[in-house]
Each structure stands twice: as C-alpha cells, then as structure tokens.
Amino acid sequence: MSLTHTTGLLLLTLLLLLKPGETLRYAHSLCLNFTVTSGQPWCEVKGSMDTKPLLQYDSDSNQVTASGPLGEEVNGTKAWSDLTGTLGGVSRDLRMVLHVVNLGTEKTTGAPRLQAKLCCQLEAERVTAASWHFSLDGQTALLLDAMDMNWTLVNPGATGIKEQWQKDQDLAEHFRKLAVGDCGHWLREFLGHWENILEQEPTEPPLEPSDNQQLPARIIPRSGLTVTTIVIVISIVFGVLFCIVVIVGILVFIIRRCDRRSGTTAAVPSSGVSSLDQPVVAETEL
Helix, strand or coil, rough: CHHHHHHHHHHHHHHHHHHCCCCCCCCCCEEEEEEECCCCCCCCEEEEEECCCEEECCCCEEEEECHHHHHHHHHHHHHHHHHHHHHHHHHHHHHHHHHCCCCCCCCCCCCCCCEEEEEEEECCEEEEEEEEEECCCCCCEEEEEECCCEEEHHHHHHHHHHHHHHHHHHHHHHHHHHHHHHHHHHHHHHHHHHHHHHCCCCCCCCCCCCHHHCCCCCCCCCCCCCCHHHHHHHHHHHHHHHHHHHHHHHHHHHHHHHHHHHHHHHHHHCCCCCCCHHHHHHHHHH
C-alpha cells in the first residue's frame, strides 16, 4: 500500500472519529448592553449571543424577557436565573457610577446617559477575550480589556474617571469578575443550547455587525475557522505524516538489511561444487 493511500485512509479515519460539527469550532460571544440614565426607566439592558437577540430587561418592571430562539430555549435554566439575577445588581452599580461621570464637555439636553457594554468570547471551551466599553451620551469614553486589566482612554475628558477607577481595586476586580468569570460561565452554559438551535436552522451566510452593533476591542464574532483550530488541525496532520514517514523508513531499513543477509547466505553454495559431490568425482577419475 502506497504512502499516499495510507495517509488518506488515516486522515479519513480521524475525521470519522470526530462527531459532526466538532471537527472545526467557531468562537462565540455574549454581550450585555446596559443603558443607565437619571430618568425613568433608569436602566435598560439588551443581551445578545453572536449578535443575535437573547434578552431584554428594564428597571421599571424589574423583569427579564427572553428574546429569540435561544432566549426561549434557555429560559428557566440555572444559568439563566444566575444571569437575570445579576442584571439588577450591575445596573445599580452603574447608576452609582453615573453620578460621578463627567467628561468635561458641554452638558447635553436631557438626562445624562451612561452606556456600558460587557462582552466576552469563548473559543474551545476557554475565554479568549473579555472587555467593557463605556460611553457617556453617545461618546465613547473608556475601554477595559478585562483579560489583562488594561484601560484605554478614548475621550480625554474621561482621564479623571480612568484614574479614579484604576485606583479602585474593588471596582476593577468587580468588572473583571463579571467579564471573565460570570460572562464566560453563562456563555459556556448557553453554548450547548445554541449549537442545537443552529443545527435546526437553515444555513445562512453570517451577518456582519453594523456600526451601532460594533463590539468592543478583541470581541469580534468569528464567521469562519479560528486560527487556533487551523493550527491544531495542521499540527495533527503533520504529526501523523511524520510518524508514518518514520515508521515506513524503519520498515524499509529492516527489509533491506534482511535482503542483504539472505543474498549473502545464498551465494555460498552457488559458487562451486558442494562438498558431498567431491568424493564422487574423485572416485570416477581413479
């Protein structure tokens, strides 16, 4: 059997051993968009998974409404209860932040509005990105990369806020835990339900998020193969090919060595007359 044929059969076997849909994974994201004002309702929250609707919440009713197929699917699960129970507390925390936020710009008409977008990304069962995006009255102020707790100042008027929040270790840890810990846990729990829904839906080209749905830095939904997945697949293929080459090389070496030994042994009797025939020849000559 040729090396190419053997390699093809081995790769086919590896693909068949993997469950459908698990050969190549996508990265998934969960986002919660908080809008806090001093008016009524003082807080509204919209949640989405892979940019598709998941939930809605407002402070007036203090109730969470499931949105879309995924929201209906996970409504009533423990992860859903944990998530919805956390929204009220985070909203109150952000409302306290609203009182101290001041970008130093001219005051806009109406009540000030603080927007905080929390997003996390899961890839291969691991949180690979998590961030907060803070805006005031539509102006982006601060970005927080919760993976390494790196603050990025976007609006110079938010310099004082950035310095204040950096010094508040409890607040920073609270933001980090929500983004990396809680958000990652909810996304991981929802993912099984989400994949079941995607398998039932007709295949459609992935939608690119619009400008007003732009996710914070490092939280970009993947619509194709992830780099990690491609690297893993390529590593496996090259590893298998290397093992095959080594095994074939060893077999060829052993076979050639055996052929040389058998050739040397067979050459001894064919070089002359055997010792059993020599006495007979001698008697005939006499």
